[in-house]
Amino acid sequence: MILEIKDLYVSIDGKEILKGLNLVVKQGETHVIMGPNGSGKSTLARTIMGHPKSTVTKGDIIVDGKSLAGMTTDKRARLGLFLQFQNPVEVEGVGFINFLHLAKQSSGDTTTSTKDFMKEVKGSIADLKMDEDFIGRSLNQNFSGGEKKKAEVLQLSVLKPKIAILDEPDSGLDIDAIKIVSAEVNKIAGKENLGLLIITHYSRILSFIKPQFVHVMIDGKIVADGGQELIEKLEKEGYDSYISKKSV
Ligand SMILES: Nc1ncnc2c1ncn2[C@@H]1O[C@H](COP(=O)(O)OP(=O)(O)OP(=O)(O)O)[C@@H](O)[C@H]1O
């Protein structure tokens, strides 16, 4: 799968947030986007998944040569796109495992038996060092911040998308949990030839999940691209030089 974002302009409630963004992510590649708060990273992630509030005013999002314009979130997920939310929602009364099972079935997988599904889920729960209690709980309800993040990685491991966007998968994770989550993401990525688009503020997770492509996003567009050396540069220098470049 190839995800192409071409000269994308997006408004939310009439306010322009993305301003001519270009990005190409292929299956098997790992990309990271870093950028200041409010630069539009989560907006980009939600727009790729077809959030109803994101209005594309110009440009396009293309998967394997086909525009996603007008396509529902559900259909985008079925194509093989996945978003781990920065702030997952709590859903009362929806069992976490039922949700996972339904999501798996609606992703087009009707061949995995319930028994194999449960085995897979339990394996991932063990990998992620989550408590088996989660099997009986409502989706994200009263999960701690870190538990919600792990629950989303569990979804990733069950759904096996082609390209996954992880919006701050490290936020709120303790020191050990970052390693555990990274190991699980690496395991899935290696097995399934997953394409990854990771949004993060911190280089720590990137020492475990190593990106080949690093992008700097300022004020709604990508202003610099590079490799891992760019992460070190950003850690040292911050975003100042890019922000001043913008106003020239
Ligand atoms: N409904 C809305 N109405 C007006 N502005 C909005 C709306 N939703 C988002 N924004 C604005 O869009 C901008 C981009 O937000 P977004 O969440 O994409 O940033 P971000 O890069 O993910 O930031 P962070 O690093 O803090 O997560 C912000 O200035 C935000 O206030």
Ligand SMILES: [Mg+2]
């Ligand atoms: Mg964000």
